[in-house]
Amino acid sequence: MEPASHGLRESATFDRATIHAIQRAAETGIYDIRGWGAKREVPHFDDLLFLGASMSRYPLEGYRERCDTDVVLGTRNAKYPLHLKTPVTIAGMSFGALSAQAKEALGRGASEAGTSTTTGDGGMTPEERGQSKHLVYQYLPSRYGMNPDDLRKADAIEVVLGQGAKPGGGGMLLGQKITERVAAMRTLPLGIDQRSACRHPDWTGPDDLEIKIRELREITDWEKPVYVKIGATRTYYDVKLAVQAGADVVVLDGMQGGTAATQEVFIEHVGIPTLAALPQAVQALQELGVHRQVQLIVSGGIRGGADLAKAMALGADAVAIGTAALVALGDNHPKYDAEYRELGSAAGYYDDYQDGRDPAGISTQDPSLSARLDPVEGGRRLANFIRVMTMEAQTIARACGKAHLTHLEPEDLVALTIEAAAMARVPLAGTNWVPGAGL
Amino acid sequence: MAALTTTVVDLSQQSVRDLNSSLHQASPGTSWQVAHPGGAHNLAVGLTAGLDVVIDGPTGYYCAGMNQRATVTVHGNVGTGVAENMMSGTVRVRGNASQSAGATAHGGLLVIEGDAAARCGISMKGVDIVVGGDVGHMSAFMGQAGRLVVCGDAGDALGDSLYEARLYVQGKVKSLGADCVEKEMRDEHLAELTELLKAADRDDDPAAFRRYGSARALYHFKVDNSASY
Numbered sequence: 331m332e333p334a335s336h337g338l339r340e341s342a343t344f345d346r347a348t349i350h351a352i353q354r355a356a357e358t359g360i361y362d363i364r365g366w367g368a369k370r371e372v373p374h375f376d377d378l379l380f381l382g383a384s385m386s387r388y389p390l391e392g393y394r395e396r397c398d399t400d401v402v403l404g405t406r407n408a409k410y411p412l413h414l415k416t417p418v419t420i421a422g423m424s425f426g427a428l429s430a431q432a433k434e435a436l437g438r439g440a441s442e443a444g445t446s447t448t449t450g451d452g453g454m455t456p457e458e459r460g461q462s463k464h465l466v467y468q469y470l471p472s473r474y475g476m477n478p479d480d481l482r483k484a485d486a487i488e489v490v491l492g493q494g495a496k497p498g499g500g501g502m503l504l505g506q507k508i509t510e511r512v513a514a515m516r517t518l519p520l521g522i523d524q525r526s527a528c529r530h531p532d533w534t535g536p537d538d539l540e541i542k543i544r545e546l547r548e549i550t551d552w553e554k555p556v557y558v559k560i561g562a563t564r565t566y567y568d569v570k571l572a573v574q575a576g577a578d579v580v581v582l583d584g585m586q587g588g589t590a591a592t593q594e595v596f597i598e599h600v601g602i603p604t605l606a607a608l609p610q611a612v613q614a615l616q617e618l619g620v621h622r623q624v625q626l627i628v629s630g631g632i633r634g635g636a637d638l639a640k641a642m643a644l645g646a647d648a649v650a651i652g653t654a655a656l657v658a659l660g661d662n663h664p665k666y667d668a669e670y671r672e673l674g675s676a677a678g679y680y681d682d683y684q685d686g687r688d689p690a691g692i693s694t695q696d697p698s699l700s701a702r703l704d705p706v707e708g709g710r711r712l713a714n715f716i717r718v719m720t721m722e723a724q725t726i727a728r729a730c731g732k733a734h735l736t737h738l739e740p741e742d743l744v745a746l747t748i749e750a751a752a753m754a755r756v757p758l759a760g761t762n763w764v765p766g767a768g769l
Numbered sequence: 770m771a772a773l774t775t776t777v778v779d780l781s782q783q784s785v786r787d788l789n790s791s792l793h794q795a796s797p798g799t800s801w802q803v804a805h806p807g808g809a810h811n812l813a814v815g816l817t818a819g820l821d822v823v824i825d826g827p828t829g830y831y832c833a834g835m836n837q838r839a840t841v842t843v844h845g846n847v848g849t850g851v852a853e854n855m856m857s858g859t860v861r862v863r864g865n866a867s868q869s870a871g872a873t874a875h876g877g878l879l880v881i882e883g884d885a886a887a888r889c890g891i892s893m894k895g896v897d898i899v900v901g902g903d904v905g906h907m908s909a910f911m912g913q914a915g916r917l918v919v920c921g922d923a924g925d926a927l928g929d930s931l932y933e934a935r936l937y938v939q940g941k942v943k944s945l946g947a948d949c950v951e952k953e954m955r956d957e958h959l960a961e962l963t964e965l966l967k968a969a970d971r972d973d974d975p976a977a978f979r980r981y982g983s984a985r986a987l988y989h990f991k992v993d994n995s996a997s998y
Binding site for chain 1: 785786789790793810811814815817829830831834835837849850853854856868869872873875888891892894895910911913914930932933985988989990
């Protein structure tokens with residue numbers, strides 16, 4: 331029986347997912363922990379459209395006129411900035427959360443596409459370093475696996491203050507994924523439920539951060555760019571403070587950004603959408619006179635070339651992909667649907683990255699599952715995806731008459747909703763109205 | 770064999786960059802003296818060779834941070850995060866240390882002859898720390914491995930959320946943190962404590978210390994423990 335056809339009406343407030351959550355909490359007595367990012371609907375890049383060329387704008391010929399995509403990150407202080415062929419980078423994801431094969435595949439795909447990949451909470455693996463032409467080394471509150479030799483092997487350093495999925499929260503890795511290798515890398519007992527610190531152990535506040543960044547520069551002889559990653563919350567102020575602390579690159583992660591394991595309530599209720607945060611970051615950089623000198627990488631729900639182009643039009647220098655990269659590797663692929671269903675999920679819904687039973691061999695430490703992911707094939711798929719994203723963005727940029735992706739600008743955009751117009755600070759489509767402008 | 774000559778870097782004349790750059794290029798076995806440190810931050814950080822570095826005066830944050838193999842001695846007080854993330858070698862502070870001394874350090878020996886402030890040994894991952902005086906609150910917070918020896922008193926919440934680090938305290942402990950308990954001092958613990966005190970040039974009686982460690986009750990998420998976190 332289809333309930334609606336019999337006049338039954340589902341509550342908008344107590345919908346089926348909410349009822350299930352209450353029942354689950356009542357039965358288990360513990361909050362839900364899951365992976366992925368925010369699933370609730372929030373204003374996003376889908377709510378923006380480009381104004382293509384017209385009488386007053388000249389488009390570029392596709393396939394004949396150049397539209398460049400290269401980006402240089404870390405030009406402010408580092409002796410060796412990163413030169414990337416595409417502004418699509420791979421976000422930080424840990425070995426531990428992901429299998430060694432997945433980390434290797436990310437490195438292979440990024441290198442093939444000419445971009446960077448990033449370590450995570452748990453240190454650098456030889457597989458990842460070996461397969462990554464440009465590797466960003468995350469410096470996290472837990473300092474798991476933090477080794478100065480690895481710091482010197484990295485191409486850039488990313489000081490992580492927060493993550494879009496859980497700004498204000500520390501990492502989490504449940505016992506089923508703390509295998510012998512993961513435990514040894516993190517100096518933890520085998521099989522425990524790991525709870526990472528949410529604050530750095532040896533600095534608090536932006537004044538301390540400035541000293542910490544200088545320490546990292548001194549240790550690496552001022553060779554490497556230093557990024558500062560923040561979860562999107564008080565973005566305008568955080569970006570200003572990060573720049574004043576000496577960041578070469580600011581990484582801004584919106585609430586749609588993924589996680590390997592976090593409380594559901596945290597994922598869905600803390601932080602602000604990427605679309606709301608990005609213009610705040612750009613405003614902060616512009617007011618400090620360092621927009622494009624301190625580069626801005628934006629992540630959190632970046633899914634394709636349109637998102638890339640829109641982020642860049644709003645002032646980003648590059649984007650980072652995490653969830654989309656995993657999907658490119660094979661996460662949530664329909665061929666695993668039967669196995670997802672055995673786990674109580676389904677292809678397209680699977681978010682239990684925390685439990686280590688991923689049929690796609692990505693968010694697992696089980697050797698038999700992780701062996702399913704061929705790093706070479708995974709890398710090829712990821713490289714394909716990054717290339718498609720880049721070409722899609724070029725398509726849009728050419729249509730807007732831009733010879734480089736960074737030439738895209740807010741003037742090229744309009745919004746479909748009042749909320750998106752207010753957040754992105756572009757006009758509502760068909761009007762000259764920018765809600766909130768001048769306030 | 771002891772080095773025949775000592776190179777002096779005078780920070781009233783040279784920069785922190787000059788100092789660290791020189792130390793990064795120095796040959797193992799060489800001796801260095803840092804004059805007029807003036808509380809500067811980031812002195813002697815990221816050393817990789819077996820150098821002997823003596824700093825004649827107080828330092829700021831992160832002195833000897835991420836040290837590998839070198840022996841660094843500070844004749845003065847040190848700021849936040851001395852020897853943070855040290856991997857090996859020895860760092861000796863003749864004075865007091867500010868907070869987060871030896872934070873996240875993986876190896877080596879850190880000796881603080883005076884007192885250490887809050888969060889001494891926070892997230893320690895294998896380092897040995899010997900403090901001649903007292904330590905502040907939340908010391909050894911989330912300590913994963915290594916040994917912390919406190920010859921004086923410990924402040925509030927010692928060893929909160931401790932993993933496998935072992936703590937020895939001679940004086941009073943104001944309070945223990947979540948999941949940290951007193952444990953029996955067996956012969957093997959007396960033996961390792963004796964070795965640690967000897968390495969730190971201390972003559973305290975090992976038998977006067979008490980041992981603390983993790984109860985391991987919070988290693989797995991359980992509803993019943995929710996009030997303990």
